[in-house]
Amino acid sequence: MSESKKSSIEFSQNSALESERLFHVKQYDVIIIGGGHAGIEASLSCARMGLQTALLTLDPSKIGEMSCNPSIGGVGKGQLVKELDALGGEMGRTADATGIQFKRLNTRKGSAVQSSRCQSDKKQYALKMQSVVGGQERLSVLSCEVKEIRTKAGAVESVVIESGGVRETLETRAVVVTAGTFMRSLMHCGEVKGEGGRFGEKSSVGLSDSLRDLGFAVQRLKTGTPPRLIAESIDFSKMEIQEGDVPPRRFSFWDTRIELPQVPCYLTYSNTRVHGAIRENLSRSPLYSGQIQGIGPRYCPSIEDKVVKFPQKERHPLFFEPEALDSNWIYPNGISTSLPADVQEAFVRAIPGCAEVKFARYGYAVEYDCIDPRGLSKSFESLQVRGLFTAGQVNGTSGYEEAAAQGLFAGINAALFAKGEAPFLLSRAESYLGVLIDDLTHHGVTEPYRMFTSRAEFRLSLREDNADLRLSPYARALGLLSDADFERFQARQERIDRSKQILAKKILKPTPQIDAILASLGSNPLSQPQFLAQVLKRPEVGLSDLFSMLPDPFPVELDADTAETLEIEVKYEGYIELQREQIERLRKLVGTRIPETLDFRKVAGLSFELRDKLTKLRPGSLADASAIPGVTPAALTAVLFHIRQKEGASA
């Protein structure tokens, strides 16, 4: 964003300015509570959409902190970052600027579910975010604790804050709560427990009560983090070195550069000695002693969980990741734990290369409050209180990417609400973000929710490479994409469209040279002239292979990303088309209105339970019906059929 670059006021100064301003002006269009990954995106999007925005945080120096792993992206998560980027979010740009190792996952030939991941310099990451936030016009950062969210006639009215022992009231039209793991949080390290949402930081006590008072159901979840180790005390020669991709591929669709030096990670494995040390001390784990009540994520289990649940496995992979270029802290990915400090030391020392290891910090688990996201509308607004939005870990998710994507979405909707405009909605057919919104608001969470590609029915269409094609027009309409970025987008779209046309229309005639190239790829010779697209559809032929067969250079200049989009779209055309049809059918289906007179008890093919539920909730359209938990596509078809039948009878 051009505006974010205009000012580079230092953070502390800005903060001081704002406290002064607070004294005079106690009114904001939107207030964001929390300065984590969700809060950043929420405040930036509101401010960029032209609203006076305040970001409230316990500690402004912790804005953009990576509390756990020093990396961005991964399978399913990379897609979210790309979507966020396409929608004008900040995470992708900052990841590029502060990444110290980039890797594409699932890059098997022709894969449509490639995902990006990078290791970040976590110090640089937070600093970069702080400078973007600090430099953002219309955005004020206030250092304070939130005591209460006040409402009037079912709508947000103000936020009561406390700073330096002084209470103040800030009037606002909309509030976005992005408090992360800081609501009534409890940290566990063995038998030791203490209040706090992150190492050495306070917990926010009043906020979850306030949300409960405002009608949210509050539930308790758990997450954890591994110890941090001192690099110099580790013998990396006993581990496998893991380099990033060369050249590294960026996250952002826009004008970013990877400039930091690229460094390796290290792979090692746990062993039976490690597992033995853990097993002997299980009774001292707060997870197994019953000290921890919250439910943790199954996909990111603690090492003690892995040892208990997979006793037959003799080793688990562990990735040793640098936390920052100028830090000697190592993040040992794979040994999240809340065992007591002495047990942590004992089992980590049994890991190859760690015999002499020194700890920078012990691992711990955090229990925290989150709301039941089924209390949210599809714009992430509370169903009880108008103008109240929530995003991030507060909604029961886990992960920076999930948080940031929600933050942007809730921010956009808070801004639209404050402007008195209709909400911005995303369907699961067009984005992973839509899938996330849909899943949270329909099904709630039973464990911290993480994105997987398997959650997306249309994952062959919802790819990283086309996130901009899917979503950037929305960003433009919302005012979140600069002229320069939009031009860039349009140019890319044009290149893709033109290239597709050429591939579909241009013919390749068989020649001995072409057949030789095909043979070298293990592909059959051309028996007759074929369209370029037909040749590219062969699994063994890539776009660059195809280009090497052309007598003249391909008339459109293609960068690596655009070439990738093109190749996937052609290769998977059949599947993508099939998904498009499904999406279309779904769209038509949910568009149908349900007559007010319809008696759900008479709909054949519905379970009694569903008949009951539908009779009670009386959805006005099939779209609304589909939002009710338990209503399957099959049930929707039954309702649709009943409607048609009735219409037929009365016609």
Next chain:
Amino acid sequence: MPIDRKLLETHDTIFALATGALPCAVAIVRVSGPSAFEIARKHFRGGGNWEPQRAMAYGSYVSSTGEELDRILLLSFVAPHSFTGEHVIEIQCHGSIAVVSAIEQTLVEHGCRAAQAGEFSYRAFQNGKLGATDLENLGDLFKARDTADLGRLQARKDAALQVEIHAVREELIRLQAILDTAVDFSDEYGNVVEAARLPMAQSAERCAAIAARYELFRQGAQSPRLVLTGCPNAGKSSLFNALLCRYRAIVHETAGTTRDAIEEDLELEGRRWKLVDTAGLREGESLMERQGIEQSYDFLSAASFWVLVVDGTRGFTESERDLLARFGGKPHLIVWNKKDLPGFLPPPELDDTVVAVSALGGLGLEELGQILKTRIRQLGSATGVLPSQTQASRLRVSASLLSDLQSDLDRGVPPEVLGEKNRAILRSLDSVVGDVGVEEVLDRVFAEFCIGK
């Protein structure tokens, strides 16, 4: 004849012959639609002015020029209390081709249209008189051949099929989990895809097996064969006729008579049987005679149960003993015939069940019937819940998609694409147990059945 879906959406008056092929004793012409009563008022004469309130009336059906075409019984049903939910009349006339076509002629003159296959049911469905599942069950009802089939149709409504399909579903969900793991956790489980092979093969097999039951049901191939054999003049044909007299099934098809055997349907213990009378075992060495014996062997191989008819005044012949030796392992019994004749030898004491009867004189037939029934009960009946046609066709499609999936896996198709296909299979299974996918059910029902005609 293909169905014109556009015509289905018109609401004109339609008619059809509701009874079987002409000529026959009584024929019923059913008329449904807005002008049904107008037709009755115009063409029915008898007992004063006809009004729809007269649910049943006897009188004459007259042509447009007033000539009596037939004496008829006229039934009327006022909407919505009719099969179709529209005004309906039923003209019960004599089953003569001439009469029926003359009546139909008058209907056409009134602008009525001959109904398409299944159109009465379709209207019933549109008017909320029949559910989609009712329709499909109705279709299969016409196909059911015996009470055991009816039992299986009934069981369709039970949870048994759902349990079976859920087991397949579980397997497929497992498969999906494997495929998704290969994508979402590729850095830890890149090679897990290989583990998908077994669940793929197993679920393909299960789907195919459940679907196959419907095929068997439809073809009637499950009618087990009860084969009568014995030497000429042992009394096979008399027994054949005696059994038919008692247990003959009501059939519309003509008996299938082949050069070598006669087949008829009979119903025993709720099951439909094909009773087969073989040509018989002629003694002798000629080629013709040998061939006859070979053919008997074929029939016996295919039999579910066989009966050896022995002339009780003569005792076992060589070829009869030979048969017992060959096919003694198969469920069978021996009928010691001609009990009423002088020179009747006492039936031998054997491990086999031997029943002494006189097929011609009717002696011991009651006892034979009881013994047959008992033995047949022991055979058990066709097993497994019967899927509906739609369910079966979805399962068949699932099975073939699953075997495609196996070859995709072999060709190295990436797991996300395999997962995509598997999800589609899961969705279609969901609709099998979910009792929906109604449009599809309807298309099939109306394309294949001639319901309500």
